[in-house]
Amino acid sequence: MTLAASAGRWRWKEPSVIPGFGLALGFSLTYLGLIVLLPLAALLLNAASLGWSGFWDIMLEPRTLAALRLSFLAALFAASVNAVFGLIIAWAFVRYDFPGRRLFDALVDLPFALPTAVAGIALTALYAPNGPIGGLLAPLGIKVAYTPLGIVIALIFIGLPFVVRTVQPVLEDLDKELEEAAATLGASRFRTLRSVILPALMPAILTGFTLALARAVGEYGSVIFIAGNIPYVSEIAPLLITIRLEEFNYAGATAIGAAMLMISFSLLLLIHLIQLWQRRRFTHG
């Protein structure tokens, strides 16, 4: 399988009797290049043509900074909530049996399947001051819809499956003998959880958290209905991009877009590093 071992000299492809390599790879690369890489390069080239000072002028505008900060903090908060509750949900699904378990398990995927705009108006209807949940919270002085809290609610909805679906398979594969060994050695259930189970689940939790975070930072459809979209207060960065586009301010849209792309790439890199760490930890010896 390894390239270096099988060939004395450098070779970029292993010989194979299966035909179609040129066609399959050629088509894939062309399609990838035209659909994904060329348009992304257009964004980066446009951003580069603004120059450093032009780019930073836009980035340091108070409205841009406020929008980026809101998108990132709301996403961070929502992903943290998802990490905690996602873990509990995954735990309940894997370790316990209760009526309706399969139904609820299937429901976890709904945020993946439900169009974001539909989720957005549904959440707004629920959390608006005259809605069933918003109406309960209003007398307590808690406003959810049209505030940053509403944004967090929407981001919790769309990020929920990521943590559950990354933790669940790892939890299923977790060797129960380790827990038995810990118990035999006199560890309390809590100690076992803290010192045996959680460390084993940590890479999966972190991966799920980062996936949810990456998704939430760029989320648009489910947020804009519930957010209220007040500049400096509840205006997320993706929305600011669309506002700049409607103003024909392409430089503004490009700069914010490029900055968000960089955030996405950093998060992607982080996910890869977590997975690398995970693989190294569990393939010891």
Added chain:
Amino acid sequence: MANANLASTPPLGEAAIAPLLPPAHSKTSATGEKAATRWTLIAIAIGFLALFVLLPLGAVFAEAFRAGFGAYWEAVSEPDAVAAIKLTLLAAGIAVPANLVFGIAASWAIAKYEFRGKSLLNTLIDLPFSISPVISGLIYILLFGAQSVLGPFLREHGIEIVFALPGIVLATIFVTFPFIARELIPLMQEQGTAEEEAALTLGASGWRTFWHVTLPNIRWALLYGVILCNARAMGEFGAVSVVSGHIRGETNTMPLHVEILYNEYNFAAAFAVASLLALLALLTLIVKLVLEWLYADQIAGTRRH
């Protein structure tokens, strides 16, 4: 079973076994939680899912039928709604097959051969998943919009991409780009190349090998990828919103039509159209579940997306 056996054992045997059993009052095993803890965790899990998933889903249908069946039917059958439904079907009808062909080609190249740069290609395929939908639309505006380098050329030749069907299709293809490839690659890597090699040795052509050996092996994973891809393609909002131009009856897809109705305070109609999209989501989940039940071993089991 163990308990039933114990109950039927004669008293003497029971007495012999009894010291080995845990005390009857304790229901906890060494690797389980107390009943109270267990039920608290289950209650939290169910409560959280009910609050964040079940309730919004219910709200869509409750709001959709609030004004009655007549209003519902009117909202989903008026000309603008029908145009939006048709456009959504058309855009998905182009985007999904395009990504299907790509998914097969990419997984064939990645799973059946060893070559350098493979892991980079694998990473690049996933790229659209981590990009904001708004940016997925923005990049096509920057590439094909009136202000772009290509803008004057496109205008001269009367080619409309942005604010027209091609832009909507491109944005849809972009956001659903990885879906099918992501399902096929791990499965085909697992299946290896032995069966194809056998077919080729027996004299089958490359295409025949693909049709009669590879395709039957991957058909359920293919269907699985297609339904997930289709759900996202029909429901995509952010990316399509940026490139569509929101021309009513012309470049409005269903999610965009929902937005327009909602912003016009026509809530019942907005939720009526939204309920069709919610039905699509439910249908997608049901098909997905059935496929996971029946063909678990023939689906790669990437449950993440």
